[in-house]
Amino acid sequence: MASTIFACSEPSPSQxxxxxxxxxxxxxxxxxxFLAIPKTDKLSAASKRALERNYAQxxxxxIEFTKxxxxxxxxxxxxxxxxxxxxxxxxxDTYYVYYTKTVGKSYGFGTGDPEKKVFPWDKSEVxxxxxxxxxxxxxxxxAVGRGEAGAYDDRSVFTPQVMTHEDKxxxxxxxxxAPYVNRVKNQVGMAISDSxxxxxxxxxAPILSPTDDxxxxxxxDSRFNVKSQGSFDxxxxxDPTLLHYKGKFYLYYKGERMGEHKTFGGREIKWGxxxxxxxxxxxxxxxxxxITNSGHELCVWKYDGGVAALIITDGPERNTLQWSPDGINxxxxxxVKSGPEAAGLDQSLDFEASPVAALQWGLTHEYxxxxxxxxxxxxxxxxxxx
Amino acid sequence: MASTIFACSEPSPSQxxxxxxxxxxxxxxxxxxFLAIPKTDKLSAASKRALERNYAQxxxxxIEFTKxxxxxxxxxxxxxxxxxxxxxxxxxDTYYVYYTKTVGKSYGFGTGDPEKKVFPWDKSEVxxxxxxxxxxxxxxxxAVGRGEAGAYDDRSVFTPQVMTHEDKxxxxxxxxxAPYVNRVKNQVGMAISDSxxxxxxxxxAPILSPTDDxxxxxxxDSRFNVKSQGSFDxxxxxDPTLLHYKGKFYLYYKGERMGEHKTFGGREIKWGxxxxxxxxxxxxxxxxxxITNSGHELCVWKYDGGVAALIITDGPERNTLQWSPDGINxxxxxxVKSGPEAAGLDQSLDFEASPVAALQWGLTHEYxxxxxxxxxxxxxxxxxxx
Numbered sequence: 001m002a003s004t005i006f007a008c009s010e011p012s013p014s015q016x017x018x019x020x021x022x023x024x025x026x027x028x029x030x031x032x033x034f035l036a037i038p039k040t041d042k043l044s045a046a047s048k049r050a051l052e053r054n055y056a057q058x059x060x061x062x063i064e065f066t067k068x069x070x071x072x073x074x075x076x077x078x079x080x081x082x083x084x085x086x087x088x089x090x091x092x093d094t095y096y097v098y099y100t101k102t103v104g105k106s107y108g109f110g111t112g113d114p115e116k117k118v119f120p121w122d123k124s125e126v127x128x129x130x131x132x133x134x135x136x137x138x139x140x141x142x143a144v145g146r147g148e149a150g151a152y153d154d155r156s157v158f159t160p161q162v163m164t165h166e167d168k169x170x171x172x173x174x175x176x177x178a179p180y181v182n183r184v185k186n187q188v189g190m191a192i193s194d195s196x197x198x199x200x201x202x203x204x205a206p207i208l209s210p211t212d213d214x215x216x217x218x219x220x221d222s223r224f225n226v227k228s229q230g231s232f233d234x235x236x237x238x239d240p241t242l243l244h245y246k247g248k249f250y251l252y253y254k255g256e257r258m259g260e261h262k263t264f265g266g267r268e269i270k271w272g273x274x275x276x277x278x279x280x281x282x283x284x285x286x287x288x289x290x291i292t293n294s295g296h297e298l299c300v301w302k303y304d305g306g307v308a309a310l311i312i313t314d315g316p317e318r319n320t321l322q323w324s325p326d327g328i329n330x331x332x333x334x335x336v337k338s339g340p341e342a343a344g345l346d347q348s349l350d351f352e353a354s355p356v357a358a359l360q361w362g363l364t365h366e367y368x369x370x371x372x373x374x375x376x377x378x379x380x381x382x383x384x385x386x
Numbered sequence: 387m388a389s390t391i392f393a394c395s396e397p398s399p400s401q402x403x404x405x406x407x408x409x410x411x412x413x414x415x416x417x418x419x420f421l422a423i424p425k426t427d428k429l430s431a432a433s434k435r436a437l438e439r440n441y442a443q444x445x446x447x448x449i450e451f452t453k454x455x456x457x458x459x460x461x462x463x464x465x466x467x468x469x470x471x472x473x474x475x476x477x478x479d480t481y482y483v484y485y486t487k488t489v490g491k492s493y494g495f496g497t498g499d500p501e502k503k504v505f506p507w508d509k510s511e512v513x514x515x516x517x518x519x520x521x522x523x524x525x526x527x528x529a530v531g532r533g534e535a536g537a538y539d540d541r542s543v544f545t546p547q548v549m550t551h552e553d554k555x556x557x558x559x560x561x562x563x564a565p566y567v568n569r570v571k572n573q574v575g576m577a578i579s580d581s582x583x584x585x586x587x588x589x590x591a592p593i594l595s596p597t598d599d600x601x602x603x604x605x606x607d608s609r610f611n612v613k614s615q616g617s618f619d620x621x622x623x624x625d626p627t628l629l630h631y632k633g634k635f636y637l638y639y640k641g642e643r644m645g646e647h648k649t650f651g652g653r654e655i656k657w658g659x660x661x662x663x664x665x666x667x668x669x670x671x672x673x674x675x676x677i678t679n680s681g682h683e684l685c686v687w688k689y690d691g692g693v694a695a696l697i698i699t700d701g702p703e704r705n706t707l708q709w710s711p712d713g714i715n716x717x718x719x720x721x722v723k724s725g726p727e728a729a730g731l732d733q734s735l736d737f738e739a740s741p742v743a744a745l746q747w748g749l750t751h752e753y754x755x756x757x758x759x760x761x762x763x764x765x766x767x768x769x770x771x772x
C-alpha cells in the first residue's frame with residue numbers, strides 16, 4: 001500500500017563509528033531506536049546490515065524526481081536523437097545547454113558497411129540550444145563538429161559537458177575515430193571559446209585516453225573476447241565532466257573495460273578522475289581510480305568543500321547520491337528510487353543552499369525508441385525538499 | 387553513453403570471507419580482477435566498499451523489466467482504481483488474480499466528513515478477474531467485501547494475496563475499521579474458499595495486528611506525533627503474503643511505525659514475518675523481526691530451499707533482489723534499476739528453474755493520477771535472462 005503523506009525531516013541520531021562491521025561493534029541506543037531494531041541478540045541479517053552500514057542516516061540528501069516534456073526544439077522529433085544534455089549555464093537571462101545530436105536510424109555492428117551508423121550516438125555532433133525559462137528551447141546550431149578524415153574525432157563527438165572558467169567557455173566530450181567497430185577505443189576531447197555561442201576551438205589532441213593495459217583475444221571484432229581485461233577504463237573513457245576544484249582541474253569520467261562482464265549490479269561501470277594543474281592538461285589519472293563502483297553518465301558537482309555525485313544507472317550502488325570530502329573518496333548519502341539519467345544541472349543555482357540544492361531542476365534524456373532519444377526536464381518533487 | 391550490447395553470463399570468482407570489513411581482510415586476486423580494483427594500498431572508499439560488501443557477485447540474480455498496458459477490464463478506466471494485484475494462480479487453463487478495487491475520488495484526512503474517502507485504497511474491496519493469456523482480463527466480481535458496521539474490517543479490505551493449499555484457496559489481505567483517521571491501526575484478515583471463484587469465508591477475527599508498543603503524543607490526530615515510536619510495525623501491518631514453508635505457514639508483511647520518519651533511504655518501511663503451525667493461526671511474530679530494512683508491497687517466493695524477495699520502493703536497500711536460506715536472514719543478491727511495484731507472480735511458473743524464473747512475467751500497478759491506479763503487466767527483458 002502506498003502513501004503520499006510524509007513526515008517532516010528530523011535529526012538523525014549520531015552515527016556509529018566508521019569502523020563498520022568490526023566484531024563486537026556496539027551502537028548507541030538511539031541508533032537501534034531509529035532503525036526500529038530491538039536491542040537483543042536476535043538480529044536478522046538485514047538488521048545487522050542496517051547497523052553496520054549506518055542506515056540510520058537522516059533524510060538531508062534524500063530526494064525524488066518528476067520528469068516532464070519540453071517545448072520548442074526539445075519537443076520529441078521522430079528521426080532525430082537529442083541526448084546527453086550538459087549542465088546549463090546562464091549568461092544574462094539566457095540558459096545555454098550543449099548536447100549530442102544525430103539523425104537517422106542505427107544498424108548495429110556487422111552490417112559490412114563501415115559507413116552505416118551503429119548506435120544512436122554514432123556520427124553525432126555537439127549542438128547547443130537556448131531558453132529563457134528552462135521549458136521552451138531553441139536549437140541554435142553546431143558547437144563542436146567531427147574532425148576531418150583521419151583525425152582522432154572523425155567519426156563521432158558526443159556527451160558534452162560545459163564549464164565556465166576565467167571568462168572562457170570550455171566543452172569536454174567523447175570522441176570516436178573511424179571505423180566504429182566493437183573494439184574502437186574512444187577518447188575525450190576539449191574545445192574552448194570566448195562566448196557560449198562559440199566558435200569553440202578544439203585542442204589538437206585528446207586530453208584523455210583509455211588505460212592501455214588489457215589484451216584482446218583473437219582477431220574477431222568482439223569486445224567480450226579478452227585474454228585480460230585490464231583496468232576499469234581499458235576500453236573507453238566516456239561522459240567527461242570537468243570541475244575546477246581545490247585550485248586544480250578534476251576531469252571526472254566513466255570507464256568501460258575490455259571484455260565487460262555483468263555482475264549482480266548489471267553492467268560493471270565505474271568512474272575515474274584525472275587531475276591537472278592546467279585547464280588544457282596534461283590530465284593524470286588518480287592512483288585511487290576507480291572512485292566509484294557504479295554509475296553511468298557523469299553527474300558531479302561541488303558541495304560543502306567536497307564533491308557530490310548522482311549515481312543512477314548501473315552497478316551495486318545505482319540509485320544513490322554520494323559525497324566525498326576530497327573529490328575521490330565517495331560515501332553513500334542517500335538511496336533514491338530512480339533519478340534522471342545523464343543529468344545536466346543548472347550551474348546558476350546556489351549549490352551550497354542544501355545537500356540537494358543542485359538537483360532542484362535540470363535536463364535529462366530518455367529513450368523514446370532504440371533509435372530516437374529526447375531531452376526532457378527533471379524537477380525535484382516539492383514534498384521531498386528538505 | 388548507453389549501450390544495448392551485453393556480455394554473456396560468466397562465472398563470478400569465489401567470494402571473499404563473510405567476515406566482511408574486518409581489519410586486515412584480504413581477498414583473492416580474482417576478486418580484485420573481477421572488480422577492476424588495482425591491488426595496491428591506494429584504494430578509494432568505493433573500492434573498499436566493493437571488496438568488503440562482496441560486489442563481485444555474478445549476474446545470476448540480475449534482471450531488468452519492461453511494463454505494458456493490459457486489455458479488457460484491466461485497461462485504464464478513469465474513475466476506478468484497480469491496484470495491488472495478488473499472485474496469479476492457474477486453474478485449468480485460466481489465470482485468476484485478486485486485487486484492490488475502489489471507485490471515486492480521494493479527499494485526504496481532515497475534511498470533517500468521516501464518510502469521505504481518504505485514500506485510493508479506502509472504502510475498497512477485494513475483487514477478482516480471469517484471463518486465458520495473461521493479457522486480456524475479465525473482471526468477474528467481488529471476492530471479499532467489507533464487514534458489517536462495527537466489524538474490524540468495516541471500512542476497507544485491500545492488498546490481497548492468494549495461496550492454494552490442500553484444495554483450498556486462501557486470501558490474506560489488509561483491513562481497516564471505521565473511522566479512517568491518521569492514527570487508525572489496520573490489521574490482516576484471512577478468507578478461505580473451496581473454489582477460486584469463492585465464496586470466500588472470512589475468519590471471525592484478524593490473524594495479525596500491529597505490535598502494541600508505541601505511544602502517541604497528545605490528542606491531535608497526527609501519525610507523526612509520538613512519545614515513542616515502538617516496533618517497526620507499531621502502527622500498521624500491510625500487504626500480507628502467505629507461504630507454506632518448512633511445514634509451517636509464514637505470513638510475511640510490511641510494517642509501518644507510529645511517528646514514521648524519513649531516512650536517507652526515504653520512508654522507513656520494513657518487513658516482518660509471523661509463523662504458525664496451522665493455516666488459520668495463531669501467527670507468532672518472529673523474534674528476528676524486522677527481516678528487511680527496506681521494501682514496500684510484499685513480493686516473496688520460495689526458491690532453492692529458501693525464500694526470495696523483490697524489494698523495490700523504499701529504504702536503503704530498495705531496488706534489490708534478496709534471498710534467505712531460512713526465510714528470515716535475507717542477503718542482497720542483485721541490484722536492479724527499478725522494478726514492478728506490488729508485483730503479483732505467476733505461481734504456475736517453475737520457480738526453481740533459475741534464481742529469477744519467478745519474475746519472468748506478472749502483474750504490477752501504476753499510478754495514473756493520485757486518484758486512479760491501474761494494473762499493468764511486467765515482463766523480464768529477454769536480453770537479461772540468464
